[in-house]
Amino acid sequence: MAVVAAASGTSVDGEVVAMQAADLEHYLHEQIPLSLALAVHVEHAGPELVRLSAPLAPNLNHRGTAFGGSVASLAILAGWSWLLTRLVHRRPLPRLVIQEQNVEYLAPIDAAFEASCAAPPEAVWRRFLRSLDERGRGRLELTAEVTSEGRVAARFRGLYVAIAETGDSGP
Numbered sequence: 001m002a003v004v005a006a007a008s009g010t011s012v013d014g015e016v017v018a019m020q021a022a023d024l025e026h027y028l029h030e031q032i033p034l035s036l037a038l039a040v041h042v043e044h045a046g047p048e049l050v051r052l053s054a055p056l057a058p059n060l061n062h063r064g065t066a067f068g069g070s071v072a073s074l075a076i077l078a079g080w081s082w083l084l085t086r087l088v089h090r091r092p093l094p095r096l097v098i099q100e101q102n103v104e105y106l107a108p109i110d111a112a113f114e115a116s117c118a119a120p121p122e123a124v125w126r127r128f129l130r131s132l133d134e135r136g137r138g139r140l141e142l143t144a145e146v147t148s149e150g151r152v153a154a155r156f157r158g159l160y161v162a163i164a165e166t167g168d169s170g171p
Contacts, residue, residue: 004008009053019085020044028077035077038070043114050082051116066109075156076101078115081141083160094132099139101158113148115156136164
């Protein structure tokens, strides 16, 4: 399945790079089946922020709160989705993987929850792009907050790797 870039008028370095939220959600559900099982919904997808949400019901643990693996997965998907929205214009599209991650769980989640990943500082982003262009591989640390009912329930840090492809095999 091809990744769909939306001409939303959002520009970074003179190129349209945003995906519409519905396109990103469809892509996640088609290409990453876990996102469908978690009932992930894309609330916002843009070059400055990606925000994903998930209902509690399909993500329950034995205590009636959100399962830690679901919380971590939503945060990983938020970072991965942010990176995809920023690289979707590249051809061929780099392969995107997570190399390492850490989640600090701060409070139990007993309602629907969201994971938000914001853009890193511009200098960090430019360094990542330079590495991807010059070496065919770039590493980028992204952070996300997981919130529920207005409170921060978890903090995530992940190291993502983009690997230049010779064909358009997708992220």
